[in-house]
Amino acid sequence: MSDPNTPQVPDVPKVPGVPPVSPPSAPAPPPSYGAPIPPPAGGSATPPPPSYGAPANPYESNPYTGTTAKKPPMFSILAMIAGIIGVIGSPIAILPFVGGFLGLLFPVAGVVLGFxxxxxxxxxxxxxxxxxxxxxxxxxxxxxxxxxxxxxFAAGSSYDYTY
Structure with a gap:
């Protein structure tokens, strides 16, 4: 039996302990510059970062995706430029022969390059x-x-300038 002078303590369920923690290991040294980056777990290797110096040519193949960059739409850009110059230059053509034929060149080029x-x-x-x-x-x-x-010109030639 138990002693009547000692207080009764209820039974406390036993709590599982926390697993022991291993001491931290030394961090891995960073990779040297230009060295390939190790692949992540279950993934593929990534290409090395671009080196310093001249910027990469955007028209060459992309090292990250393996696809080539799109070429700029040169015909379309030249069509727009020629068409706008033609609109601006056509009313400004003061000389009917020199300015007129030169001014007709840009709008025609804009239409042809546009198509x-x-x-x-x-x-x-x-x-x-x-x-x-x-x-x-x-x-x-x-x-x-x-x-x-x-x-x-037609109206100017029909006047009679005799007095």
Missing amino acids: LGKKREPTARGFWLTGIISGFVGIGLMLLSFGLWALI
Whole structure:
């Protein structure tokens, strides 16, 4: 039996102990510069980081994905530039023969390059569409300019300057 003078303590269930922790190991030294990075667990190796110096050429193959970079849409960009120059330059053509024929060159180039860009570079829709539309507007303005000059020369030759 138990002694009546000692207090009764209820039975406490035994709690499992925490497993012992191993002491920390020394950290691994960092890899040397340019050394390949070890693959992660269950993954593939990643390419080394780019070295310092000249920037990589964006038109060569991409070392991270293995795909080639997209070429810039040159026909479409040139179409847009030529079309805008044609719209700006067609009303400015003061001399009907020199400025007029030079001013007609840019809108026509904008239309031709725009249709080439539409065929070869369908993803650059904004560029080639701007080149086509502004090229046709420039051609229209240039034809109006030619008609205006024809009216001015025709009216100027019909006056009688005799007194």
